[in-house]
Structure formats: C-alpha cells, structure tokens
Amino acid sequence: MSHEPGDTQGNIVRGYRHMHNVHYLFCEIRQVNRVRALLRKLSAARGDGSDEWHVRSDEHWKHKQAVHTALNLALTYPGLERLGWGDELERFEDFKQGMYGRAAQLGDSDADRWPPDLRDGAHLLFTIYFDEHPDNPRRVDDLRAELASSGLREVSCQTARAIPRKAGESGMREHFGFRDGFSQPVLETGHRRAHPDRVKGEGVLEPPSSPLGRASWRALRLGEVLLGHLDEDGVIAGGQNPVLKNGTFMVWRKLEQHVKRFEEFFERAASSKEEQEWLKAKVIGRWPDGTSLVESPYERPGRASKRPRNDFDYGGDPDGAGCPLGAHVRRANPRTSLGWWTVRSRRHRIIRRGMPYQEDVEGEPEPRRGLIFVCFNASISRQFELIQRHWLMDGDAFGLGGEQDLMLGSHGDPAKMTIQGDRRRPAMLLNPAGERFVTVLGGYYLFVPGIAALGLIARGPSSRRRRLLAGTR
Numbered sequence: 134m135s136h137e138p139g140d141t142q143g144n145i146v147r148g149y150r151h152m153h154n155v156h157y158l159f160c161e162i163r164q165v166n167r168v169r170a171l172l173r174k175l176s177a178a179r180g181d182g183s184d185e186w187h188v189r190s191d192e193h194w195k196h197k198q199a200v201h202t203a204l205n206l207a208l209t210y211p212g213l214e215r216l217g218w219g220d221e222l223e224r225f226e227d228f229k230q231g232m233y234g235r236a237a238q239l240g241d242s243d244a245d246r247w248p249p250d251l252r253d254g255a256h257l258l259f260t261i262y263f264d265e266h267p268d269n270p271r272r273v274d275d276l277r278a279e280l281a282s283s284g285l286r287e288v289s290c291q292t293a294r295a296i297p298r299k300a301g302e303s304g305m306r307e308h309f310g311f312r313d314g315f316s317q318p319v320l321e322t323g324h325r326r327a328h329p330d331r332v333k334g335e336g337v338l339e340p341p342s343s344p345l346g347r348a349s350w351r352a353l354r355l356g357e358v359l360l361g362h363l364d365e366d367g368v369i370a371g372g373q374n375p376v377l378k379n380g381t382f383m384v385w386r387k388l389e390q391h392v393k394r395f396e397e398f399f400e401r402a403a404s405s406k407e408e409q410e411w412l413k414a415k416v417i418g419r420w421p422d423g424t425s426l427v428e429s430p431y432e433r434p435g436r437a438s439k440r441p442r443n444d445f446d447y448g449g450d451p452d453g454a455g456c457p458l459g460a461h462v463r464r465a466n467p468r469t470s471l472g473w474w475t476v477r478s479r480r481h482r483i484i485r486r487g488m489p490y491q492e493d494v495e496g497e498p499e500p501r502r503g504l505i506f507v508c509f510n511a512s513i514s515r516q517f518e519l520i521q522r523h524w525l526m527d528g529d530a531f532g533l534g535g536e537q538d539l540m541l542g543s544h545g546d547p548a549k550m551t552i553q554g555d556r557r558r559p560a561m562l563l564n565p566a567g568e569r570f571v572t573v574l575g576g577y578y579l580f581v582p583g584i585a586a587l588g589l590i591a592r593g594p595s596s597r598r599r600r601l602l603a604g605t606r
C-alpha cells in the first residue's frame with residue numbers, strides 16, 4: 134500500500150516548515166460523549182477555506198503558503214482507554230507504560246521532579262501550528278474556548294517558536310546555535326523527497342546484490358514511521374487493524390538547554406574563540422551552519438549553504454578523526470558506522486519535528502530556553518528509546534564504554550567525551566565534571582491516528598465493530 138496523504142495527519146511525512154509558532158495543548162477528557170462529538174467534527178471537516186478548525190492531513194501541500202494554521206491531534210494511552218479503545222493498543226507496552234513509566238530505562242533519573250501535568254494526567258494533545266497571519270491569535274483563542282466547552286479540561290499549554298533564521302538560510306536553529314531538523318530519513322512515499330539525489334545519505338544503503346556489484350541507496354520503507362505499511366523487515370507495521378492504519382507513535386519531550394553553562398564550559402575548555410567553535414562542532418558532529426565534520430574537519434566553512442549537505446557517511450572516517458565517534462549526530466544516526474552498510478541502523482530512524490521554546494520565569498533575569506523535542510516512529514522502544522538509551526546515553530555500541538552524548542548526558546562519574554586525534558592534533562578528553570547542559574523536564578508518549586481511524590475512535594467502539602476488528606487483527 135502506498136502513502137495516503139489524505140488519510141495521514143500532517144507534519145509527519147512533511148514538516149510544516151513555513152509555520153513558526155506552535156501551541157501544544159494537553160487536555161483531560163471530562164465528558165466522553167462531548168469529546169467524541171468534537172473529535173467527529175474535527176476529523177470530518179475538510180478545511181474548505183472557511184475558518185473552521187479541522188485535523189490537517191498531509192494533503193494540499195502544493196499550495197502550502199495559503200495555509201496559515203494547522204491542527205493535529207494525538208492521544209495518550211489513558212486517553213484511548215477513556216474513549217473505549219485502550220485494548221486495541223495495549224500490546225504496545227512502551228506506549229501503554231508512557232514516558233514517565235519508562236523513565237528509569239530512559240536514564241531520566243529525576244523524573245520524580247517532573248511537574249504532574251508533564252508526566253501523566255493528559256489524555257489528548259492538540260498541536261496548533263500557525264504563521265504570522267494577524268487573524269491567528271483570535272483563531273487560536275476561539276479553538277481553546279471551543280475545547281473548554283466540549284468536555285475537556287486544559288491540563289497545560291506549552292508554546293514554542295522557531296528562532297529567527299540567518300539571512301539566506303533555510304530551516305531552523307536550536308538554542309546552542311546550530312542548524313537543526315534538516316537531517317531526516319527519506320521515506321518511500323513516491324513524492325519529491327524520495328528523489329535519488331535526496332535518498333543518498335538520508336535513505337538506506339543496500340548491500341550489493343552480487344559479489345562484484347555496488348551498494349546502492351534507496352528510500353526508507355514507510356512502515357518504519359506509519360503503521361499499516363511495509364517496514365524494513367518486510368512486514369506490515371502494526372498489522373492490518375483499521376485503528377492503526379496510517380497512524381504513528383509520537384514522543385513529546387521538554388528539554389531545557391542550559392545555554393550559559395554550555396558556553397562557559399567551552400570557554401574554559403578552549404584557548405581561543407576558534408578552538409571553542411571547533412570543540413562545539415566536535416560535540417555535535419556538525420558546524421553551526423550544518424556542515425558535517427566529515428566534509429570539513431578543521432575549519433568553519435566560509436559561506437553557509439542554503440541547505441546543508443547530507444549525502445555523506447562515516448565510511449571514510451572509521452576512527453572518528455573527522456567526526457568523533459561520540460558526536461551527537463554520529464550517535465543519533467550512525468549511518469554506515471556500525472558496519473554492514475546501513476543494515477544495523479536502518480530500523481532505528483526517527484522523524485524529528487521539534488521546536489525551540491523560551492519562557493520568562495518570575496524573579497529570573499534570563500528566560501529559560503530549550504527544545505520541545507518531538508519525534509514520530511512506528512515503534513517507540515525500537516526507534517526513539519534505542520537511540521536515547523543505547524546510542525546517546527551509552528557508548529558501548531561505538532566502543533566508547535560508558536561515555537554519553539556530551540550535550541545530552543547526565544554525566545555521572547566518569548564524565549567525559551573522547552575527541553579522537555589524527556596527524557594534525559592529538560586526542561583530547563572533554564570533561565564536564567557533573568555539569569548538565571540539558572535537563573529533561575517531562576514528556577509523553579502519544580498515538581497519532583490516521584484521519585479515518587480518528588473518525589472511528591470518535592464514533593466509539595460498538596460491539597459489531599469490535600467483532601469486525603477482532604477478525605482483522
């Protein structure tokens with residue numbers, strides 16, 4: 134089955150890159166019947182140009198500049214249970230336990246300090262994206278009022294906003310100063326992104342089919358992200374259950390970035406501004422403009438490209454002399470580093486759709502800053518959790534023992550990152566000695582249904598439909 138944009142929620146396969154503001158509204162279901170009626174309405178409306186809110190699909194992106202707002206919807210496991218659909222998804226143990234329930238596995242040692250509204254209590258997440266159109270603040274207020282009068286209680290509202298771009302750049306930056314969000318797996322959808330030029334580096338590198346043949350790039354199977362489609366194992370992700378069809382799992386995580394601490398650490402670690410820049414690039418694996426260290430290991434590139442190149446792998450840099458073995462991007466997507474082309478990394482890819490946030494806190498001179506990390510995947514444990522737990526928070530897979538990602542790690546003892554040397558520079562050890570640059574403040578695991586499945590969920594589980602489903606599971 135090929136990609137069905139009209140039945141898939143937006144911002145998964147293609148990002149809403151032209152809308153720079155987001156409100157994440159977490160809500161609790163108070164009156165089930167009224168909420169069902171609201172979901173029926175939101176999933177049935179087609180967005181005919183009127184002011185009416187509807188759940189936006191992946192369709193109509195040819196004219197995306199005419200789209201000023203987008204609403205998307207996701208449910209937690211308790212939310213699905215409340216609507217009578219818990220048993221359809223209870224076999225997804227990771228989703229069912231939720232992020233807070235799995236904090237120990239994730240290395241989130243201070244999850245007990247997460248505020249209650251960011252660990253459980255939410256049933257539904259309404260994500261509202263919008264551009265700078267003057268009508269938008271009123272429209273967003275109208276939607277919030279409508280939710281409040283539809284049997285829902287707003288548990289929390291998190292706002293986020295893209296950091297203004299530098300001239301000539303496309304894409305987003307995060308608060309440590311790096312371009313972010315542009316390296317994404319190319320999915321097998323038949324649409325433009327799967328063009329052969331994009332597939333190289335962003336897709337899957339297939340082993341040669343004969344001893345004298347060459348390895349070749351292709352797009353990642355859609356089932357690695359969307360349920361109801363073939364995945365890299367050749368099976369239909371999640372099976373043929375209509376409730377799962379064109380759905381995906383969403384990870385939502387609030388990550389505070391301690392920007393001042395990060396800057397001061399590099400000031401202490403380096404002897405010049407240039408060396409500071411170079412060390413930061415070593416930690417991330419890319420220069421602030423996004424150029425990979427594989428491409429430019431020593432010098433900051435002179436002129437930033439509109440879109441950083443992504444058609445590289447680490448085959449020519451097996452020892453990490455260019456891009457360190459423990460750099461953030463090399464850990465998070467080792468590409469060919471683990472051997473066997475991309476056979477060992479292709480089942481652990483995620484689509485990232487995060488957004489930076491900034492918030493004032495009374496009595497504090499500086500705003501708090503961070504990233505609302507959002508990713509989509511077909512299996513939370515195989516994809517997000519494996520990356521987080523085994524690749525970012527542990528170094529074993531890369532021969533680095535207990536070393537963690539220096540930007541994200543909790544840095545117990547011993548805290549360090551090895552920067553591999555080469556003929557020009559000896560190896561170095563960075564040691565933040567217990568300092569954390571990123572703190573996890575809470576989060577949720579959610580399910581993002583397809584549009585038709587959302588209609589089904591909204592109608593409620595009748596016994597006849599249940600029997601039908603039992604036959605297709």
Ligand code: HEM
Pocket residue numbers: 307308309311312313314315316317388389390417419423461462463465466483485503504506517520521525541571
């Ligand atoms: C505050 C937290 C974080 C910051 C500031 C951050 C920053 C970055 C930056 C600057 C890049 C390079 C740009 C790009 O490839 O788009 C990147 C790539 C990436 N990050 Fe993060 N990141 C954070 C957290 C995470 C987490 C929690 C995960 C997953 C568990 C993650 C997974 C990835 C992946 C998969 C890539 C793409 C690597 C590639 O394809 O080469 N990041 N990140």
